[in-house]
Amino acid sequence: EDVIKIGVQAPITGSYANEGQGIDKAVRLLVEQKNAEGGLLGKKIEVYTCDDEGTAQAAAICGRELVNKGVIAVIGSYTSTCAQAAQKIYYNAGVLQTSDGTADALTENSYWTFFRNSNPNSAEAVYTAEWMVNKKKYDRIAVITDYSTFAQGLGNAVVEEVKKLGGNIIYTGKIKANSQNYTPILTKIKSLNPDVIYFSGYYSDGGLLRAQQKQLGINADFIGGDANDNPDFVKLAGSAAEGAYIINVPTPELLPYDVAKKFLASYKEKYNEMPPSIWTVLNADGLRAIMHAIEETKSLDTKTIANYLVEMEPYPGLSGPLAWDEDGERVGSSYLTYRINENGNYDVVSK
Amino acid sequence: MDIFFQQIINGLTIGSLYALIALGYTMVYGILKLINFAHGDLVALSAFVGMTVFAKILGGEASLFSVIALFLITMAVIAVAGVALDKSAYKPLRNAPRLSAVVSALGAGLVIQNGIMLTWGPNVNFFPGDLVPNIVWNIGGTVVTFIQMLILVLSLILMIALYLFINRTKMGTAIRASAIDKDASRLMGINVDRVISLVFIIGSALGAVGGIFIGMYYRGITFEMGWQYGLYAFVAAIMGGIGNIPGAMLGGILLGLFNALIAGYVSSTWTDAFTFLLLILIIIFRPTGILGERVAEKV
Amino acid sequence: MSLLKLSGVTKVFGGLTAVNRLDMEISEGQIFGVIGPNGAGKTTVFNCITGIYTPEDGEIMWDGENITGLQPHKIAMKGVVRTFQTIRLFSKMSVAENVMSGRHFRSRQKWWNAIFHTPKSYKDEIANWQHVKETLEYFDLIDYASHPSGSLPYGIQRKVEIARAMATEPRLLILDEPAAGLNDSETLALVELINGIRRQGVTILLIEHDMDLVMELTDYITVINFGEKIAEGTPTEIQKNPQVIEAYLGSDEDDE
Amino acid sequence: MTNDKFFVIDNLKVNYGSIQAVKGISLDVKKGEIVTILGANGAGKTTTLRAISGLEKVKDGSIYFKGEDITKIPSHNVVKKGITHSPEGRRVFGTLTVEENLWLGTYTKKTFDKEMLNWVYELFPRLKERRKQLAGTLSGGEQQMLAIGRALMNSPEMLLLDEPSLGLAPLLVKAIFKVIKEISEEGVTVLLVEQNAKAALKLADRGYVLEVGHIALEGSSDELLTSEKVQEAYLGKKKEN
Amino acid sequence: MKKSKNLLFILFFACLIIYPFMAEGRWLAVGITFLIFSIVALSEDIVLGRAGMFDMGHAIYFGMGAYICGILNYHYGLPIVATIPFAIIIPALFGICLSAPIVHLRGDYLLVTTLGLNMVFLQVLENDAFGLTGGPNGIFGIDSLSVFGFQLMSQTSIYYVAFLFFIITLLIIKNLEHGKAGRAFHYLSQDPIASQSIGINVRFYRILAFALGAGIAGAAGVLFAIQYGAISPEAFTFKESVLFFAIVLVGGPSSIPGILIGTFVMFVLPEVFREFETARYLVFGLAMILAMVLRPNGILPFKFGNFPKFVREK
Numbered sequence A: 001e002d003v004i005k006i007g008v009q010a011p012i013t014g015s016y017a018n019e020g021q022g023i024d025k026a027v028r029l030l031v032e033q034k035n036a037e038g039g040l041l042g043k044k045i046e047v048y049t050c051d052d053e054g055t056a057q058a059a060a061i062c063g064r065e066l067v068n069k070g071v072i073a074v075i076g077s078y079t080s081t082c083a084q085a086a087q088k089i090y091y092n093a094g095v096l097q098t099s100d101g102t103a104d105a106l107t108e109n110s111y112w113t114f115f116r117n118s119n120p121n122s123a124e125a126v127y128t129a130e131w132m133v134n135k136k137k138y139d140r141i142a143v144i145t146d147y148s149t150f151a152q153g154l155g156n157a158v159v160e161e162v163k164k165l166g167g168n169i170i171y172t173g174k175i176k177a178n179s180q181n182y183t184p185i186l187t188k189i190k191s192l193n194p195d196v197i198y199f200s201g202y203y204s205d206g207g208l209l210r211a212q213q214k215q216l217g218i219n220a221d222f223i224g225g226d227a228n229d230n231p232d233f234v235k236l237a238g239s240a241a242e243g244a245y246i247i248n249v250p251t252p253e254l255l256p257y258d259v260a261k262k263f264l265a266s267y268k269e270k271y272n273e274m275p276p277s278i279w280t281v282l283n284a285d286g287l288r289a290i291m292h293a294i295e296e297t298k299s300l301d302t303k304t305i306a307n308y309l310v311e312m313e314p315y316p317g318l319s320g321p322l323a324w325d326e327d328g329e330r331v332g333s334s335y336l337t338y339r340i341n342e343n344g345n346y347d348v349v350s351k
Numbered sequence B: 001m002d003i004f005f006q007q008i009i010n011g012l013t014i015g016s017l018y019a020l021i022a023l024g025y026t027m028v029y030g031i032l033k034l035i036n037f038a039h040g041d042l043v044a045l046s047a048f049v050g051m052t053v054f055a056k057i058l059g060g061e062a063s064l065f066s067v068i069a070l071f072l073i074t075m076a077v078i079a080v081a082g083v084a085l086d087k088s089a090y091k092p093l094r095n096a097p098r099l100s101a102v103v104s105a106l107g108a109g110l111v112i113q114n115g116i117m118l119t120w121g122p123n124v125n126f127f128p129g130d131l132v133p134n135i136v137w138n139i140g141g142t143v144v145t146f147i148q149m150l151i152l153v154l155s156l157i158l159m160i161a162l163y164l165f166i167n168r169t170k171m172g173t174a175i176r177a178s179a180i181d182k183d184a185s186r187l188m189g190i191n192v193d194r195v196i197s198l199v200f201i202i203g204s205a206l207g208a209v210g211g212i213f214i215g216m217y218y219r220g221i222t223f224e225m226g227w228q229y230g231l232y233a234f235v236a237a238i239m240g241g242i243g244n245i246p247g248a249m250l251g252g253i254l255l256g257l258f259n260a261l262i263a264g265y266v267s268s269t270w271t272d273a274f275t276f277l278l279l280i281l282i283i284i285f286r287p288t289g290i291l292g293e294r295v296a297e298k299v
Numbered sequence C: 001m002s003l004l005k006l007s008g009v010t011k012v013f014g015g016l017t018a019v020n021r022l023d024m025e026i027s028e029g030q031i032f033g034v035i036g037p038n039g040a041g042k043t044t045v046f047n048c049i050t051g052i053y054t055p056e057d058g059e060i061m062w063d064g065e066n067i068t069g070l071q072p073h074k075i076a077m078k079g080v081v082r083t084f085q086t087i088r089l090f091s092k093m094s095v096a097e098n099v100m101s102g103r104h105f106r107s108r109q110k111w112w113n114a115i116f117h118t119p120k121s122y123k124d125e126i127a128n129w130q131h132v133k134e135t136l137e138y139f140d141l142i143d144y145a146s147h148p149s150g151s152l153p154y155g156i157q158r159k160v161e162i163a164r165a166m167a168t169e170p171r172l173l174i175l176d177e178p179a180a181g182l183n184d185s186e187t188l189a190l191v192e193l194i195n196g197i198r199r200q201g202v203t204i205l206l207i208e209h210d211m212d213l214v215m216e217l218t219d220y221i222t223v224i225n226f227g228e229k230i231a232e233g234t235p236t237e238i239q240k241n242p243q244v245i246e247a248y249l250g251s252d253e254d255d256e
Numbered sequence D: 001m002t003n004d005k006f007f008v009i010d011n012l013k014v015n016y017g018s019i020q021a022v023k024g025i026s027l028d029v030k031k032g033e034i035v036t037i038l039g040a041n042g043a044g045k046t047t048t049l050r051a052i053s054g055l056e057k058v059k060d061g062s063i064y065f066k067g068e069d070i071t072k073i074p075s076h077n078v079v080k081k082g083i084t085h086s087p088e089g090r091r092v093f094g095t096l097t098v099e100e101n102l103w104l105g106t107y108t109k110k111t112f113d114k115e116m117l118n119w120v121y122e123l124f125p126r127l128k129e130r131r132k133q134l135a136g137t138l139s140g141g142e143q144q145m146l147a148i149g150r151a152l153m154n155s156p157e158m159l160l161l162d163e164p165s166l167g168l169a170p171l172l173v174k175a176i177f178k179v180i181k182e183i184s185e186e187g188v189t190v191l192l193v194e195q196n197a198k199a200a201l202k203l204a205d206r207g208y209v210l211e212v213g214h215i216a217l218e219g220s221s222d223e224l225l226t227s228e229k230v231q232e233a234y235l236g237k238k239k240e241n
Numbered sequence E: 001m002k003k004s005k006n007l008l009f010i011l012f013f014a015c016l017i018i019y020p021f022m023a024e025g026r027w028l029a030v031g032i033t034f035l036i037f038s039i040v041a042l043s044e045d046i047v048l049g050r051a052g053m054f055d056m057g058h059a060i061y062f063g064m065g066a067y068i069c070g071i072l073n074y075h076y077g078l079p080i081v082a083t084i085p086f087a088i089i090i091p092a093l094f095g096i097c098l099s100a101p102i103v104h105l106r107g108d109y110l111l112v113t114t115l116g117l118n119m120v121f122l123q124v125l126e127n128d129a130f131g132l133t134g135g136p137n138g139i140f141g142i143d144s145l146s147v148f149g150f151q152l153m154s155q156t157s158i159y160y161v162a163f164l165f166f167i168i169t170l171l172i173i174k175n176l177e178h179g180k181a182g183r184a185f186h187y188l189s190q191d192p193i194a195s196q197s198i199g200i201n202v203r204f205y206r207i208l209a210f211a212l213g214a215g216i217a218g219a220a221g222v223l224f225a226i227q228y229g230a231i232s233p234e235a236f237t238f239k240e241s242v243l244f245f246a247i248v249l250v251g252g253p254s255s256i257p258g259i260l261i262g263t264f265v266m267f268v269l270p271e272v273f274r275e276f277e278t279a280r281y282l283v284f285g286l287a288m289i290l291a292m293v294l295r296p297n298g299i300l301p302f303k304f305g306n307f308p309k310f311v312r313e314k
C-alpha cells in the first residue's frame, strides 16, 4: 500500500451540517498541506468522508463503510451519539477514532482506539459548578436541559457538581429542542425566584430562552453551556443577550497559539470563511496528533500509534497542549466564561 | 397566583397560533377527507417568505404600512402555494384510495421542508425584529406584551370572520355541501373545483398569518419547525373534532392552555406524553372530538 | 312456541321514537313480512333484532333466549343473519370470497392457525371452500366466482348477498327490501329463490315495498307506521284493512 | 339538423376505464314531454344521465340542449342552462338540515324563492315536518322526497330523474308519479329513468329501452306497453294472469 | 403468467441468498436493514393493509422489541437468543393492551391516536423510564448473537439470521392469507357492519391484527439490536412509523411483493442516491408524490380472488 487512508465520519447533512462540513474541510485542509510536504512516511494520504447525518443508525453504517475502506483512523463524529454508535465498530476493527464528543460515556469503556480531542462534560461541569457556587455565590440555581444526550449529560453533571459543592438547586427541567415556546417552564421558574438559570442545551434554544426570560421579567442571571457559544445566540436573544454568560473553551479567534493562528489563516484563505466553531479546531487537533504519532513511531500499526499517544509528551496543539490518559481522555482543560456585552460581543470574565 | 395568570396568557398566545394553523387542517380535511400533512410546512414556508418579502420588497423598514403589506403579500404567496400544492399533489388523487393522498401529503411536506432548507440554508434564520412596538404591560406580576395581544386579538377576529363566512353565506354553505358530496354539489350548480381551491386559499392564508406570528414572536425560524407546529395544530384539530371549524379553534386554545399548565404545574419533562394522553382520552370518550358530529352510521 | 318474539321493543333517536313498543312473533318455518311507509321504522326493527342498535326498552327473545343488546356477531352465530337495504358486499373481493365470509363462524380454525396451519385446520379450510362451491352452485353463481362483486350487475349482487347469508346456515334469514331496484322479471326469479330457501327449512323475515311479492310470498304480515304496529294478519286480511290502505297502499282510484 | 329540437343525444359513448358502459345511443326529447328510459340493471341508464349533466366524461358523440352543444360543459354550468338532475341513490347532504338541502337547490339563482319552497312542502308534507332534521337521518323514502324536492327548487326547464321510485312505499310511488305529472304539466320537460316499467310507461309520452349500452327499442308508451319484447323482459310473465 | 410469477419469486430469493457474497461493508449493512425493514413493513401491513386500520405508530413495537432485547441483555445479562421470546411476546401483549381501547375508532382518529402513542413511547424512552432505557443515549454495547456457542459476529452471519426471520415472517403471512383470520381482516376492513352481521367478531380480529403485527415487529427489533449493537430512541420516532406506513402504501397494501418493492424504493433507493446529499430528501418527497400519483393503489397492488381452483369448476 502506498497511501494512508483517513476517514471522516461527520454530519454532512442534517441539523448539524455546518459543523460536520467544517470538520471535513479542516481535515482536507490538513491533509492537503501534509501531502504538499511530501505526505506521511513518504506516502500520500487519502480522505474518505461518510455522512452520518447526526443519527446513530447512519453512524453505524458509516463505521462499517469506513472500516471496509481500510482507513487507519477516523476523525469524528461531531455528536457524542454518533461517535458512540460507531465506537465499538472501530474498536473491533482496530481503527483509531478521535472525536470531539463530550459525553462522558465515550471513554467509559476505555477502548484503546478512542481519543477524545475535547474535554468531557464532567470537566465543564466541574468548572461551571465551581464558578457558580464559589465565584458568583449564587444561592438559588435553576437548571434547564433538553432531551439530547449531550445536554442531559452536561446538565446532570452540573447538578451533581453543584450539589457536591453544597450549592442549592431549586429546579431542574427539560425543554424540547426547537419547540420555541418556553414561557411555561420559565414562568414556573419565575415563581421560584432564582438567582441564575443555567442552560446546558444548544444556542438555538438558549437564545430564545434568554429572550423569553427577559420578556417575562425574570431578573436572574443566565448561563449557557458550551453549545450556546454561537453567534446566532446573540441574534436570537436580541437586546436580551446583554449580560448573559457563556462557558466554553476559547473560540477559534481567541486561541492564543501561533499554530492556531496559522491554521485559521490558511482555513480562511482556502474556504473564505472561519471554521464554524471550536469543535472544528479540536477535531483538527485530533488528526494532527495522530499524524504526529505516525511520524514519531514511523509505524502504521494502530496499536503502536495508540500507545504513543497515551505516553507522549504534550504536543503543541491548535487548542493547547495535546496529551491523553489511558482511557483516551484528553488531559488538561481550558474553560473560560464570557459575558455578552451591549454590542453583542464577548468579554472574557473568568478563566 | 400570578404564575397562574401568566401561564394562562402563555397558553392563550400559543393556543391561538395552534388554532390558526389547525383551521387549515380542519378545512382541508372537511372537504377532501385528507390530513394535509404538508400544511405545517406551508406555515414554516410563510415565515421564510415573510422574512424575505420584508427585507427584499418592503425594504426592511418597519411601519404600519409595511407590516400590513408584509401580511398581505405573504398570505397571497402562501395561498398560491397552497393551491399549487393541491393541484399538483392531491388533485390527481381525488378518486384514489384515501391513504394515497396522505402519503402524497407526507411527500409534499418533505419537498417543502427541504426546499426551504435548500433556499434559505439549514441554519436558524432571523425574522425581522421590532415590527411592532415593544410594549410590555405588567399587571400585578403578570406580564403581557403587545405582540401577545396582537396575536390573540387578530387570531380571534380571523376565526370569527371565518366562522360567519362558513355558516352564514352561500359560498360557505357551498363549502359545507361540497364537503359532504361532491357530485351532488355539482348537480346543484356548485363549481366544486373552485370551492376546493378556495378552501386551500383560506386555510393556507390563515396558516401564513400563523407563520408570520411565529416569526414575529420567536424571531428564530428553522426549516424543520413546520413539523412541530403542524403536529400540535393537527392534534388540536382532532381534539376539537376534525372538519369542524369551531372545534379547531377550541382545540387549539385548549391545547395551548393544557400545555402551559402541565409544564407549569406538573412536569416539563412529560408534557408531550400528557398532551397525547389527553388527546387519546378525548378520542376514546368522544370518538369524533369535542365538537365533532356524532352521526351514527345508518344501515 | 315462537322462534323470534319481540315484546315492547322501543328505539329512540334523539327526540324521535323510531320504533314504539312493538310486539311481533315469528314462528318457525314462516315467511314473515314487515311493511309500512318510508321511515316507519322497519329497518330500525331489523337493526334491533340483529344487534346493530340496542333498543331502549323491550325484549327480543330468540328460541327462548333473551338476545336483547347482544353484539351483532353473537346474534349471527345463533343463526340470525341478514341482508341490507343498501347492498353491503365486500365489493373489492370476489364472489367466492364473499360467500366464504359466511362460513366464518362455522369454520373450526383457532386464532393461532393464523400463524401456522395444522393438518386439521387445513382440512377445515378445504371443507369450507367445498361448502362455498355448493352454495355458489345452488345460487347459480359459479360463473361469477372470481369476479369482484362490486362490478357485478345489481341483481346479481343481491343474489350474492343472499348467498353469503345462506352460507352461514342460518335458522332465520332477514331480508331488507330484497326486490328494490329489480325489474319485474328479476323479481319473479327472486320469489322462486326465496321459496327455495324456505323449503330448506329456513324461517324468513322480510321488508318489502313490492306488494305483489309480499302478497305472493308471505304467510303473515305486520304493518308498521310511525314505529307502531297498525295491523297484522295474513296477506289477504292486510290487503283489505282500511287503515293499511290509507297509510300505505293507497286506494285503487289513485292508480288511474 | 339538430338545432330545432329541444334536447338531443347523438351517438353518445361513455367508458369506465376499459369498460364500455354506453356504446353509442341517440335519443331526443321534445319540449314539455315526459320521456322514459327503461332497461335492466347495468344497462347504462344512470351513466347516460350522468353524462348529460357532465358528471361523466363523454368519450364520443354529442348532447344538445335548445340547439346548444352541452357535451363538454362542466356539470355546474349544465345546471345553469336549466337542466337539473335528481341522482340515483338520493345523494342528499346528510349533515345539512332538510331546509339547507332545499336551499342549495337554488344555488345558481340570485334570490331564494319562498313560493317554490312552499310548493315543495305542499308536495311533500313530510319534509316540512322534518325541515330542521339532518337529512342523513331521514329514512330512505324521506330522502328520496328530499332529493326530488331539491331538484325542483331550481325551477328547471328539464328534469332528469334517476329511479325516483326506488325503495318507496306504494303510496309514495303513486304520489311521486303524480308529482312528476304535475311538474310536467307546469311545462317542465322530464327525462325519467325507471325500473318500474309499467308505471313509467303509463306516465310517459314516449320511451326508450336500453340494453347493455344500446337502444334496443323505442316508441310511444302505448307501443312499448304492448310490445311483446317489453312484456317479456321487463313486465314479467306474471302480469299475464 | 402464474409460472413467470413463481420464477420471479425464486429468482428474488436466490438473489437474497447470494447477496452477502456480492456485497460488502455498507451495502451488506444496507441489505440487512432491508430485510429488517421488510419484516417491519410486512407486520405493519397486517394492521394497515389487511385489517385496514390506520396505524401510524408501528415503530413502537419495533422499538419495544429492540429495547427489550437490549435491556434484558445489557441490564440482566440474558443471552440474546433468550431475549427473543420476550421481545416477541411483550410487544404483542402491548399491541393488545394499547389497541383494545382504540380499535373501534374510525380511520384518521385511529391514525392520530397511534401517532400519539408513538410520541408517548418516545418520551418514555427519552426520559430513561425506570432507569432502563438509557435516556436519549439509548443502550450501547449489546452483545452479539451466539447460537450453540457460535458467536455470530460477522455481518454475513447477521444477514443470514435476518434472512431466516424474513422467511419465517413470509411463511406466517402466507398462512394468514390461507385461513380464517386473514380473510376476516379483509372482510372487516371493507365493511365492519356487514362482517358483524355474518358472525365475525370484529373487535377480536382487530386486536388480533395488532397483536400479530406487534409481535413480528418486535422480532424485527431484536434483529435491529443485533445489527447495530446499539439502540437509541431516534430510531423509533413517529417519523419511522410514517416511513413504514408509507412503505406499505407505496408498495401496495396486502401485497407481499408490493411491500418488498416498497421497502426497496423507500429505503434502499435513498441509500443509492446518497450522492444527491442535501437535495436527497427533496427528491425523496417528490418520488413519494409521483409514486402515488402514478400508482395510486401502490406499485404492485394486491388482487383479490385467492381461493382454491376447484371452487370455480363446474
Ligand SMILES: Nc1ncnc2c1ncn2[C@@H]1O[C@H](COP(=O)(O)OP(=O)(O)OP(=O)(O)O)[C@@H](O)[C@H]1O
Binding pocket: B296, B297, B298, C013, C014, C016, C018, C036, C037, C038, C039, C040, C041, C042, C043, C044, C045, C085, D137, D138, D139, D140, D141, D142, D167
Ligand atoms: N341513526 C339514526 N339517527 C337518527 N334517526 C334515525 C336513524 N336511523 C333511522 N332514523 C329515523 O328513524 C325513522 C325510521 O327509519 P327506518 O330506516 O327504520 O325506516 P324504514 O321503515 O326502514 O323506511 P324505508 O322503507 O324508507 O327504508 C326514520 O324517520 C329515520 O329518519
Ligand SMILES: Nc1ncnc2c1ncn2[C@@H]1O[C@H](COP(=O)(O)OP(=O)(O)OP(=O)(O)O)[C@@H](O)[C@H]1O
Binding pocket: C151, C152, C153, C154, D016, D019, D020, D021, D039, D040, D041, D042, D043, D044, D045, D046, D047, D048, D088, D195
Ligand atoms: N364507476 C364505475 N366504474 C366502473 N364501471 C361502472 C361504474 N359505474 C357503472 N359501471 C358499469 O357501467 C354499466 C352501466 O351502469 P349504469 O349504472 O349506467 O346502469 P343502470 O342502467 O343505471 O343500472 P341500474 O338499474 O342498476 O341503476 C354497468 O355495467 C356498470 O357495472
Ligand SMILES: [Mg+2]
Binding pocket: C042, C043, C044, C085, D139, D140
Ligand atoms: Mg328501510
Ligand SMILES: [Mg+2]
Binding pocket: D045, D046, D047, D088, D162
Ligand atoms: Mg342506475
